[in-house]
Amino acid sequence: MSTDQLAHHLHLRGDDVGRYALLPSNPDQVAPLAALMDAPEFVARNREFETWRGTVDGETVVVTSTGVGGPSTALAVEELAALGVDTMIRVGVSGSMRPDTRNGELAVLTGAIRDEGTTRQYMPVEFPAIASIEVVLALQDAANRAGATYRCGLAHTKDSYYGETEPARMPMAAALTERFETWRRGGAICSEMETAAALVVGSVLDVRMGGVVLMWSREAIDTGAAPPAEPLYATAVGAVRTLVAAGARTARDA
Numbered sequence: 001m002s003t004d005q006l007a008h009h010l011h012l013r014g015d016d017v018g019r020y021a022l023l024p025s026n027p028d029q030v031a032p033l034a035a036l037m038d039a040p041e042f043v044a045r046n047r048e049f050e051t052w053r054g055t056v057d058g059e060t061v062v063v064t065s066t067g068v069g070g071p072s073t074a075l076a077v078e079e080l081a082a083l084g085v086d087t088m089i090r091v092g093v094s095g096s097m098r099p100d101t102r103n104g105e106l107a108v109l110t111g112a113i114r115d116e117g118t119t120r121q122y123m124p125v126e127f128p129a130i131a132s133i134e135v136v137l138a139l140q141d142a143a144n145r146a147g148a149t150y151r152c153g154l155a156h157t158k159d160s161y162y163g164e165t166e167p168a169r170m171p172m173a174a175a176l177t178e179r180f181e182t183w184r185r186g187g188a189i190c191s192e193m194e195t196a197a198a199l200v201v202g203s204v205l206d207v208r209m210g211g212v213v214l215m216w217s218r219e220a221i222d223t224g225a226a227p228p229a230e231p232l233y234a235t236a237v238g239a240v241r242t243l244v245a246a247g248a249r250t251a252r253d254a
């Protein structure tokens with residue numbers, strides 16, 4: 001795809017983007033994230049992919065929703081990378097996998113368990129889904145500056161939300177419950193649906209990729225209360241600020 005061409009799913013061209021992108025899965029989070037930047041403006045919407053743009057310390061940053069799950073996340077990462085974006089951060093909400101998590105705490109993601117289907121069509125299962133160290137450190141720095149409560153670690157990425165949150169009613173109840181406990185005992189801190197695809201596709205395309213999510217329990221979701229998103233948004237935009245200040249990225253082959 002040339003950068004003059006309209007990207008098939010995102011409906012963006014090369015001129016619309018810079019080097020940086022934030023990737024919430026929920027289109028409702030796009031405008032509030034862009035609002036923390038200078039000169040926020042709507043750029044395009046097609047299907048579940050809504051894009052706004054702003055600047056952070058003079059650098060163009062797009063905010064593009066990926067939709068739920070690996071397949072649409074892979075599309076968004078592919079098309080943004082083809083247009084020239086080289087640094088991306090997944091932003092979203094997850095369940096927690098640790099009993100001591102405070103509702104609303106952030107998780108800065110160092111990697112993801114590939115318990116989903118999309119990345120198997122990119123790389124064999126032995127290949128790890130690992131975040132860029134530069135993005136992880138920038139997110140930590142920004143979370144500290146935002147005064148956010150957070151922990152760092154692995155996300156569990158799956159394809160079935162109800163398989164995670166209501167396993168007992170699934171035909172595979174025993175297997176789902178046992179697998180979930182296995183991931184928990186292995187150290188996973190949260191469960192969501194996009195990070196593994198973002199990290200593996202990012203790695204294949206030489207994109208610096210990381211992720212930050214707000215951990216919000218199923219019980220809290222069921223109350224209908226909105227999660228307190230300000231620390232999440234401040235951390236995501238603050239991390240871009242840190243990366244912009246650092247300047248040139250470290251080359252993968254250096």
Ligand SMILES: O=P(O)(O)O[C@H]1O[C@H](CO)[C@@H](O)[C@H]1O
Nearest residue numbers: 025026068092093192193194
């Ligand atoms: O709130 P977002 O970021 O969409 O993330 C989580 O919520 C959705 C499921 O309800 C999945 O996309 C999951 O990853």
Ligand SMILES: O=c1cc[nH]c(=O)[nH]1
Nearest residue numbers: 093094095191192193
């Ligand atoms: O995938 C998700 C998203 C939010 N909460 C969960 O428990 N799981």
